[in-house]
Amino acid sequence: MEGFAALLSDEERAWQQAVRAFVEREVTPNAGRWDEQGRFPRPLLERLGELDWLGTAFPTDCGGSGGGPVEYAILCAELARGSAGVALGVYVHTALACAAILHIGSEAQRRELLPAALRGERVGCWAYAEAGAGADAASVATRARRDGEDWVLDGAKLYITNAPIADFAVIVAATAPGQGLKGLSLFVVERDAPGLTIGPPMRKLGMGASEMAEIILDGCRVRGDALLGVEGAGFLQAIEVLTLGRIAAASFACGLGDAAREAALGHVRERVQFGAPLARKQFVRFTLADLQTRLEAAWQLTLAAARLAAAGQPHSEQASMAKLLASETCTWACERGLHLHGAHGYMRESVAQRFYRDCKVLEFGEGTSEIQRETIARAMGI
Ligand SMILES: Cc1cc2nc3c(=O)[nH]c(=O)nc-3n(C[C@H](O)[C@H](O)[C@H](O)COP(=O)(O)OP(=O)(O)OC[C@H]3O[C@@H](n4cnc5c(N)ncnc54)[C@H](O)[C@@H]3O)c2cc1C
Numbered sequence: 168m169e170g171f172a173a174l175l176s177d178e179e180r181a182w183q184q185a186v187r188a189f190v191e192r193e194v195t196p197n198a199g200r201w202d203e204q205g206r207f208p209r210p211l212l213e214r215l216g217e218l219d220w221l222g223t224a225f226p227t228d229c230g231g232s233g234g235g236p237v238e239y240a241i242l243c244a245e246l247a248r249g250s251a252g253v254a255l256g257v258y259v260h261t262a263l264a265c266a267a268i269l270h271i272g273s274e275a276q277r278r279e280l281l282p283a284a285l286r287g288e289r290v291g292c293w294a295y296a297e298a299g300a301g302a303d304a305a306s307v308a309t310r311a312r313r314d315g316e317d318w319v320l321d322g323a324k325l326y327i328t329n330a331p332i333a334d335f336a337v338i339v340a341a342t343a344p345g346q347g348l349k350g351l352s353l354f355v356v357e358r359d360a361p362g363l364t365i366g367p368p369m370r371k372l373g374m375g376a377s378e379m380a381e382i383i384l385d386g387c388r389v390r391g392d393a394l395l396g397v398e399g400a401g402f403l404q405a406i407e408v409l410t411l412g413r414i415a416a417a418s419f420a421c422g423l424g425d426a427a428r429e430a431a432l433g434h435v436r437e438r439v440q441f442g443a444p445l446a447r448k449q450f451v452r453f454t455l456a457d458l459q460t461r462l463e464a465a466w467q468l469t470l471a472a473a474r475l476a477a478a479g480q481p482h483s484e485q486a487s488m489a490k491l492l493a494s495e496t497c498t499w500a501c502e503r504g505l506h507l508h509g510a511h512g513y514m515r516e517s518v519a520q521r522f523y524r525d526c527k528v529l530e531f532g533e534g535t536s537e538i539q540r541e542t543i544a545r546a547m548g549i
Contacts, residue, residue, distance in 0.1 A: 170425050171244060171466045182238055186220070186245040194249030202375035202521055205368065207256045207332055209290070216287025221261055224411065225269060230282030236411060236476040240418040240469055247422030251525040252376025254419045255532075259328045259377075260284070262415040264291025264337045267353060270408040271396035280335070280355065292329035294382050295339045297322065302535055304339075304402065305347035309384060311340035311354060318354065318394065320362070320387040330380035331368050334358050338384070343399050351402035353395040362387030373524030410476060413486040416533040417469040417493035421462060423529070424497035427504035427522040428458040434508050434519075451507060458500050465493040484546040491539040494529040501526040 169187075172180055193211065201208055215221045224239040225231025239262070247254035265284050268276055268291075283289045300307045309322025320340055330336070336356050343350030356363060366381035396404045432455055435445040445451045469489040475482035501522040505512045512519030530536050 170429070171421065171463070173463070174467065174470065175241075179237060179241065182234075183241045183245060186242055187248070189218075190245050190249035194246065194253060198250035198253070198376065199516070199518070199521065201250060202252055202373075203515075205370070205375050205378070207329070207376055207378045208253065209332060211253065212257065212260070212290065213287040215257065216285060221257070221287055222285040223261075225261075225265065225281065225285055229269065229277045230285040232285075236414055236473040237470065239411065240414055240473040243415045243418035244422035244425075244466070244469075247419035248426045250376050251419065251423045251522070252374040254422070255374050255377040255528075256329055258412070258415050258419060259293055260291050262412045263293035263409065264329075264335070266409055266411055267293070267337045267395060267405050268355065271353065271401060271404050272355075273392075276355065276392070276395065284335075289334040290329055290332050292327050292333040292336045292382075294324035294327045294330070294336045296324065296326045298325055302538055304351065307339055307341055307351055307402075309338070309340040310344060311342050311352060314388070316391045318389050318391065320354065320356070320384040320389065322384050324382040324384070326369070326379060327382050328377050328379050330365050330382050331378040333365075336363075336382060337395065338382070339402050340384075346399070348403055350399050352398050353401035353405060354389060354393045355395055356384075356387065356389050356393060360387050360389055372527070373521070374528060375521075375524075410472075410483055410486045412533050413490045413539075414469060414473050414476060416529060417465070417472070417486070417489040420490075420493035420497035420526075420529045421466045421469055423522060423526055424458075424462050424465070424493070424500035427497075427501045427519065427526075428455065428462060430518050430522070431455065431458070431504040431507040434511070438509075438511075445507070454503055454507065458503060461496045462500060465489070465496045469493055484543060487534070487539040487542040487546075490533060491536055491543070495536060497529055498526045 219232035222231035223234045223242050227233055243254055268280050284291055311318050311320045338354045338356050339351055341350050342352040362385050364383045369379045395401055435451050438445045472482050472485035472489040475485055505519040505523045508519040511517055
């Protein structure tokens, strides 16, 4: 059976095969080039929009194409199999920026902002992190204050994926400074808003096919209806509903890890040392068996979290466990995959080195491993 196909329904398997075939044709052959160029392939986003795939897990009345968390998890895993950088850009756009608008926005905001975004004509980014605010959200220093009918934002957002190409940003800012998480609100800000500047592209270790920059807000003036959700509660509202982001991050860790496993398997079948393919050596066989086992376990836990979410049942703990297990397994799989390639894998043209550079961020994006462990421990009552 093909990777990650166990326990999928016939419809889910057909969806997985359709996305996998598309990725093998249109993403995988270009992934190395996009990575080296440091460019996100915007036409690909439009293509995903034309196919109605960007709207997966979004309702049809705001431009979505239906489906739910399971279909979305499959989409993320398969995209990441071809290019983790592309999967990162797509996931920030859909699972963070668009999902925040869907779940927290007003009916008017959903209808105005989502259709073009889900067609891939407009790109969104999620601007939370700052120089002083990483794992500790309560230390967000960007401020938003009312001025008549408007809001005025001041601050700087760092490490923002999609910022160089984004048409709009969902920005986390304090509307009640000093009140920690209870004073954080969300705003949808257009790229051309007065007082908003995008910094130069930031250079990264991996995820080259995604683009990143700083967003500077200097007296950035937006209309009153740019506020997303309840004033002072927007960020907490977002954390509650953006579990799709954690499931998506887990899925794409599974997809990337499985691509590393597959590349290593291909290599050890071909590479002859001591008169036989490396695949005949017990150490190599056992490493691959462990990779297969742990990746399948991570995928099954991710699917379980997605199925709970689809059934409308509590799933925050499972989403954290899936994200924790999948991201750490992915890092391990990419490291082992490179190891099995030897020097060949260390060369710039090898996919193994790209996977190895791409994987690490999945352990700290969407809540670091330590934050996931805190969430799990709290759910255990300790
Ligand atoms: C490729 C990439 C893309 C990104 N894209 C975005 C984006 O689109 N939007 C956005 O807002 N941000 C983005 N980020 C930033 C991301 O949000 C942060 O990396 C994340 O919030 C963690 O913050 P930090 O990296 O500053 O780590 P820190 O908070 O400084 O943590 C450093 C280390 O200390 C550990 N630590 C922190 N607190 C605790 C604690 N209480 N107990 C135990 N350990 C702890 C952490 O787990 C981590 O291992 C991106 C980052 C990267 C690398």
